[in-house]
Amino acid sequence: MRRILNVLLISSIAMMLAVPAMAADTIKIGFNIPMTGDIPKVGESSKRSAEMLKADINGAGGLEVGGKKYMLEFVYEDNEAKAESAVTTALKLIERDEILAMIGPNSSKQAVPAGQIADDNGVVMVSPWSTNPDTTLDRPWVFRAAFLDPFQGPVAVNFAVETFNAKTAGVLYDLSNDYSKGLAEIFKDVFETKMGANTVLAFESHGTKDQDFSAQLTKIIATKPDFIFVPDNYNQVALIVQQARQLGYKGEFMGSDAWGSSELMTLCGDVCKGLHFSTHYAAAGATGATKVFIDRYTAKYGETPDDVAALTWDATRVVLLAVQNAGKLTGKLKKDRKAVRKGMQAIASFSGITGNMKFDDQGDPVKCAVVVQISQTGEFEFKKSVCP
Amino acid sequence: MLESIIQNIINALQWGSFYALIALGYTLVYGVLTLINFAHGDVFMVGAYIAFFVSTFFLSALALPGWVALALCIPLTMILTAMVGVTLERIAYRPLRKKGAHRLYVVITALMCGLILEHANLAILGASRKAFPPLIEVHVYNIGGVTFTNLKVAVIITAILVFLFLHWVVTKTRVGMAMRAISYDKFAVPLMGIPLDQIIVVTFVLGSGFAGLAGLLFAMSYPVLDPYMGALIGWKAFIAAVVGGIGDIRGAFLGGFLLGAVEIMVVAFFPSTFRDLIAFSVLLMILTWKPTGLFGIAKTTKI
Numbered sequence A: 001m002r003r004i005l006n007v008l009l010i011s012s013i014a015m016m017l018a019v020p021a022m023a024a025d026t027i028k029i030g031f032n033i034p035m036t037g038d039i040p041k042v043g044e045s046s047k048r049s050a051e052m053l054k055a056d057i058n059g060a061g062g063l064e065v066g067g068k069k070y071m072l073e074f075v076y077e078d079n080e081a082k083a084e085s086a087v088t089t090a091l092k093l094i095e096r097d098e099i100l101a102m103i104g105p106n107s108s109k110q111a112v113p114a115g116q117i118a119d120d121n122g123v124v125m126v127s128p129w130s131t132n133p134d135t136t137l138d139r140p141w142v143f144r145a146a147f148l149d150p151f152q153g154p155v156a157v158n159f160a161v162e163t164f165n166a167k168t169a170g171v172l173y174d175l176s177n178d179y180s181k182g183l184a185e186i187f188k189d190v191f192e193t194k195m196g197a198n199t200v201l202a203f204e205s206h207g208t209k210d211q212d213f214s215a216q217l218t219k220i221i222a223t224k225p226d227f228i229f230v231p232d233n234y235n236q237v238a239l240i241v242q243q244a245r246q247l248g249y250k251g252e253f254m255g256s257d258a259w260g261s262s263e264l265m266t267l268c269g270d271v272c273k274g275l276h277f278s279t280h281y282a283a284a285g286a287t288g289a290t291k292v293f294i295d296r297y298t299a300k301y302g303e304t305p306d307d308v309a310a311l312t313w314d315a316t317r318v319v320l321l322a323v324q325n326a327g328k329l330t331g332k333l334k335k336d337r338k339a340v341r342k343g344m345q346a347i348a349s350f351s352g353i354t355g356n357m358k359f360d361d362q363g364d365p366v367k368c369a370v371v372v373q374i375s376q377t378g379e380f381e382f383k384k385s386v387c388p
Numbered sequence B: 001m002l003e004s005i006i007q008n009i010i011n012a013l014q015w016g017s018f019y020a021l022i023a024l025g026y027t028l029v030y031g032v033l034t035l036i037n038f039a040h041g042d043v044f045m046v047g048a049y050i051a052f053f054v055s056t057f058f059l060s061a062l063a064l065p066g067w068v069a070l071a072l073c074i075p076l077t078m079i080l081t082a083m084v085g086v087t088l089e090r091i092a093y094r095p096l097r098k099k100g101a102h103r104l105y106v107v108i109t110a111l112m113c114g115l116i117l118e119h120a121n122l123a124i125l126g127a128s129r130k131a132f133p134p135l136i137e138v139h140v141y142n143i144g145g146v147t148f149t150n151l152k153v154a155v156i157i158t159a160i161l162v163f164l165f166l167h168w169v170v171t172k173t174r175v176g177m178a179m180r181a182i183s184y185d186k187f188a189v190p191l192m193g194i195p196l197d198q199i200i201v202v203t204f205v206l207g208s209g210f211a212g213l214a215g216l217l218f219a220m221s222y223p224v225l226d227p228y229m230g231a232l233i234g235w236k237a238f239i240a241a242v243v244g245g246i247g248d249i250r251g252a253f254l255g256g257f258l259l260g261a262v263e264i265m266v267v268a269f270f271p272s273t274f275r276d277l278i279a280f281s282v283l284l285m286i287l288t289w290k291p292t293g294l295f296g297i298a299k300t301t302k303i
Helices: A002-023 A040-059 A083-096 A108-121 A149-163 A178-195 A214-222 A234-246 A264-272 A288-301 A307-325 A333-345 B002-033 B040-061 B066-098 B103-125 B150-172 B174-184 B196-221 B229-244 B249-269 B272-289
Strands: A026-033 A063-065 A068-078 A101-103 A124-127 A142-144 A169-174 A200-206 A227-230 A252-255 A276-279 A350-352 A355-359 A369-374 A380-386 B140-143 B146-149
Touching: A026 A040, A026 A083, A026 A307, A040 A068, A040 A288, A040 A307, A063 A307, A068 A083, A083 A101, A083 A108, A101 A307, A108 A124, A108 A142, A108 A178, A124 A307, A124 A333, A149 A178, A149 A227, A149 A252, A149 A276, A149 A369, A149 A380, A169 A178, A169 A214, A178 A200, A200 A214, A200 B272, A214 A234, A214 B002, A214 B249, A214 B272, A227 A234, A234 A252, A234 A264, A264 A369, A276 A380, A288 A307, A307 A333, A307 A350, B002 B040, B002 B146, B002 B150, B002 B174, B002 B196, B002 B229, B002 B249, B040 B066, B040 B103, B040 B196, B040 B229, B066 B103, B066 B196, B103 B229, B146 B150, B150 B174, B150 B196, B150 B249, B174 B196, B196 B229, B229 B249, B229 B272, B249 B272
Parallel strands: A026 A068, A026 A101, A101 A124, A124 A142, A169 A200, A169 A227, A227 A252, A252 A276
Antiparallel strands: A063 A068, A276 A369, A350 A355, A369 A380, B140 B146
């Protein structure tokens, strides 16, 4: 009996010792995404997209780096869509899970503070969805897959001026959200430079947890703007548009890429139909690799991938490409992380499903934006493409 | 300018109605038990979710017309939410009370109950939001540049009716008399043959039932539900109850409308960036001037 126990003990110790040796053949990528909190759909889309990519690569025997096949291991951690949780999640991934590189956080509110952690610890971070310039600014370790707000702002301005014939605008934004506030300010600057001083008639803010916007909207509507710019998350958009209509506003709205969630239409319903927003890609009417991705995702999960899903796909592929560019993995975390960063910089141009991109000095991609209109069937239809 | 002021008064009345309805629940429980039931905001959230499931069931499974569904939904939501409130009292507050625990521990228990409700909801239903189905057709009326909807008017009238009803219960009925008596001295009153536990259950039924009604109306007015929706509005309603003078029905009602009015009017006349800063500074000044709230009576602790 004792003998059997001894054998068991020895073999289990041997197993434990063997695990690290096996772990050397896997590549660990961490995902810092919001699976609960204000924007859980964003986290879910990211995870679904990443799982699909992982299944593809591991199904084909793994990722080849320097002549050796590595299996992928994705670690998903919830940042609760909070800035402070994104920081602790980043630290957890970097220190406890010993990831090679990090994908996310998605929204700028979390990506700006988490980017600092990634940069300080020397880990490559690629945010799929963050559009605020501060995320990557002066942070050599931080990259992104989305375009920037200073580009998105003018896209919204030009589109509204041309399509709505707008001469004046009203703005409603989320004060406690870096993304929303940054974009609103850029929008105001660009619009007033183009249309003249004080053409943004109302510039109002609200808090993240707010559900009643009647006071702000009453104030905006009283100034009779040609359209209202709402750079807000999809959950707030649903309430804002509805309340504006109930206050008798019949004019146009213009949105930003945070509208582009597949949950927008379930929450907003009919009142959002016909509205426009700028975003990263349009699922309706896509071609080529983008269409293949959309079809596979739809078949697998029963819904059209939103732009977070598409951008996560691109961001993860960029990171994997960088790993391959690194040439060889030594198993020494610090050295490998450095090699991945060199690999990122070595990417000359990347053809993703959200368009072609190349990274500039700040780690930001140069890529096009599209403006979509929400159709009567609730699809996001391509309206116009704008390139830098 | 005038129409925008009237418009904002209507906005404030609607928004204040929700604060008032929730603050009434805080104040009822506090009045009887001197317990700050911090789970109340989350009971309101549970009420909104119950309303969501009940109305979805009536609309899709039974295919009833919206107004029938609403008529059935109101009592059912109130009863079910009241049961949630009573259950909380039964499993969380009563055992502590029986053991003679200090009030502080009961308050902390209430806070935890609120978190449990939030996270149980999160675990069971997932983090994605629910869209509340439209039960009645919302008509937008426009009179001289002032717009309002039938729903807004209904919310405001309901809040006033609930206040009148609760005020009547507390001041005119025997149950109300017992509540006030317990509030006055909860050691002597049971000796007079008043069943303490039953009166407390009635208090929780009333408070939670109307939180359920508030949840239903809130979900109809702001049809996006998430597990944390009750937290912030619950906190603010608590502040409203304190400003009004916690423990007094009139105080909770007026406090709710006052907070709604302050929040809306600050946005109307100042940059909206300063809303919470100015709104809560105003409330702080009211409390400095009258620390027991508008209707509160100073009580000395008996040793």
